[in-house]
Amino acid sequence: MTTPARPSSSKPRGKFRPAPPQPDPTRDVAFDILCGVVEHRRMLENSLSRSAAAHQAEARDRAAAHRLAAATLRHMGTLRTVLEPFLKKEPPEPVRVALMMGCAQLLFLETPPHAAVGTTVSLLRRRKLAPFAGLANAVLRRVAGNGPSVLEGLDQPRLDIPSWLWTSWAGLGKGVPRAIAQGISHEAPLDITLRPGAQAPEGGIALPNGSIRLPAGTRVTELIGYEEGAFWVQDAAATLPARLLNVQASERVADLCAAPGGKTAQLAITGAEVTAVENNPARLLRLKENMARLGLDVRCLQADASTWQPDAPLDAILLDAPCSATGTARRHPDVLWVKRPRDLTTLTAMQDKLLAAARDMLRPGGRLVYAVCSLQDEEGPARARAAQAMGLVPMPFTAEELSFLPEALTPEGWLRTHPGMWLDKGGMDGFFAARFTRAL
Ligand SMILES: C[S@@+](CC[C@H](N)C(=O)[O-])C[C@H]1O[C@@H](n2cnc3c(N)ncnc32)[C@H](O)[C@@H]1O
Incomplete structure (x- = not known):
């Protein structure tokens, strides 16, 4: 930050005029x-x-x-x-x-x-x-x-979370709203996902899921290996939905709502044939740039994923739907003060539309992972139930798949992470994910 100006003192008298304010x-x-x-x-x-x-x-x-x-x-x-x-x-x-x-x-x-x-x-x-x-x-x-x-005496975690959010998080478990508030109260570290075989940058710590964690404030573009595409930026929790889709090299896969492409990269690195769909042109450009930097062969399309249709039914789909993004408040604390309960109505309607479209793109026996970086029940569990009502068949995540983060596996076989998890390591973003298949 630039050098301070002197504090203004008492009222100017006579011909005295205060010095012009310093640029800052x-x-x-x-x-x-x-x-x-x-x-x-x-x-x-x-x-x-x-x-x-x-x-x-x-x-x-x-x-x-x-x-x-x-x-x-x-x-x-x-x-x-x-x-x-x-x-x-x-x-x-x-x-x-x-x-x-x-x-x-x-x-x-x-x-x-x-x-x-x-x-x-x-x-x-x-x-x-x-x-x-x-x-x-x-x-x-x-x-x-x-x-x-x-x-002194202030309940800071409670004061720093708007009441409607605090109340809405009570359903996540006893003490969870407070843990989430703690996770949000400090700047988040930088997490990266390494390409298989790539070397972790100096100063990085390996997390149980395989992500590399660097101190908050690290400038990613200055890390050795960035330009060469040795890694990409991705919160540890954000790696889980694509991982849980279990994509194989022989499969035809779509990443719906793809930019900036952290999950697309995970899917493409398996060798699968990946189509990434993104409707925002500026974000599509970022997606393409990221795939080019990483040297990954991905078909990147500008299209509305709720109406786009693949040439033939797909083996696997990742639907990382647009959402309130309350799970990312560690990195984007503005979310706390900008989002309102009424925003959820439009978002959940779009999430259902995208779910129905994804269902129709799948081959019988194909897999779909629905994910949102939201902590809100309406966008997570309620949408998973809506997906079931649309005819999608649940394919619960297993304890083996989440052995490195057992606390994130719900009794229904869904994934639920929040910023209060791994607090001792610097926390993680909030994600919900559920897996489905299309009946044979
Ligand atoms: C949660 S972000 C996706 C993050 C991304 N999957 C990743 O891991 O880097 C949601 C993205 O969906 C895009 N989007 C929103 N509505 C869409 C739609 N109807 N069709 C395609 N993309 C959409 C947004 O522009 C945004 O880039």
């Missing part, structure tokens, strides 16, 4: 991202692409902004609560955003107090919110003066 691309971009999430319920990536500051910023500043915004989002409930006693009346939302960002730097990012306070004051002045600069100065100085004691 990191905080400008972080502020834009956070306002997008908080005021407009816009996903972080979407806000980033709309931010004029982000377009002008260097990659290093954008990355720092991303980290600052993510830390603020991860602790947003706590930050709101901490600020409350210091505010006599409700400030406009952008001012509160700037205060939360300043407060996150003080309490969670070890930014020196003079920098956290000074840069917040400067930010407000740059953003035509100068009348609130004095308030920010006073409030943040008081928070800094109190130090970590402002967090």
